[in-house]
Amino acid sequence: MDKYKRILLDVKKLKKHFPIKKGFFRNDHRVLKAVDDISFKLYESETLGLVGESGCGKTTAGKTILRLYNPTSGEILMNTAQPDEPDSWEDIADLSYRQLKRFRNDMQVIYQDPYGSLNPRMDIKSIITEPLKIHRRWEKTEWNARVEKVLKAVGMDAEYMKRFPHEFSGGQRQRIAIARALILEPKIIIADEPVSALDVSIQAQVLNLLKELQDKFNLTYLFIAHDLGVVKHSSDRIAVMYLGKIVEIAESSTIFESPLHPYTEALLSAVPVADPERIKNQIPLAGDVPSPIDPPAGCHFHPRCPYASEICRHETPILTEMNHGHSVSCLRAEELSLKGVYS
Secondary structure, eight states, X not given: OTTOOOEEEEEEEEEEEEEEEETTTEEEEEEXXXXXXXXXXXXXXXXXXXXXXXXXXXXXXXXXXXXXXXXXXXXXXXXXXXXXXXXXXXEGXXXXXXXXXGGTTTEEEEOSOTTTSSOTTSOHHHHHHHHHHHHTOSOGGGHHHHHHHHHHHTTOOGGGGGSOGGGSOHHHHHHHHHHXXXXXXXXXXXXXXXXXXXXXXXXXXXXXXXXXXXXXXXXXXXXXXXXXXXXXXHOSEEEEEETTEEEEEEEHHHHHHSOOSHHHHHHHHTSOOSOTTOOOOOOOOOSOXXXXXXXXXXXXXXXXXXXXXXXXXXXXXXXXXXXXXXXXXXXXXXXXXXXXXXX
């Protein structure tokens, strides 16, 4: 990635496994491998889209990076240096909750549901100032001015401060949630499907807002989504997840034009194209997503892959860089000639 020089977050071999419970006291001794050995870098001022089917582990990955879940293993390296200083790394995966508090200023989250993520008993001013109280940021006399500033930044009037969440539409609530994430002036925002619960016209407004805020405040986004159409217009790079693993990662244009993994090709075949003359051939995937409790041997995707061969059933692929900045986890990547959206 030539245009991205400084790494803010370096995730290495991250795993999050959940034990299977039987009754109140007995364990099954099996685990649900929600996130299973993923690695990626997040560069300053970029948007990395994390995409995949429901249940692939992308939301769990985001929550584990935020330390809302404790990782089973792996590293979450945060660059604590100022822009003009040499890189300095700290692994937040091993920190206690008390130690984590100083990193909460740098990483914030926007949740999917604008109705469930705001406390209905609190007015907008209380919702947005709550992070300031918890982290004891700035003097209390400054809070009003800061709330007004952040509301203005997301396109809302200061007069809304005394209103409650039920008085707003879904799009307005999501703007309030964005304002809450911005109030601590974070470096990284993890946006967990921030527009999927909104009408299509409102989705475009919120996506444009996120881009404007990124340019204005030098924000870095991990944008979690299942809609590749949304991710295409909002992400600089895209990482594709399947059954707890990243199977492909590259720049957005490269993913859409020249995918290397059959799962990515199948996802792209479902992306609508604004051309009435063109008939798209959607690639149906056989069967359902396997259980993350008992994933298939070899390549996890082989039971559904139209290109699977005998080696795919026995040998586990690893994420390997094939071209500059384009990595894929497929044993047959060099042999296959896959179609992108515009092929």
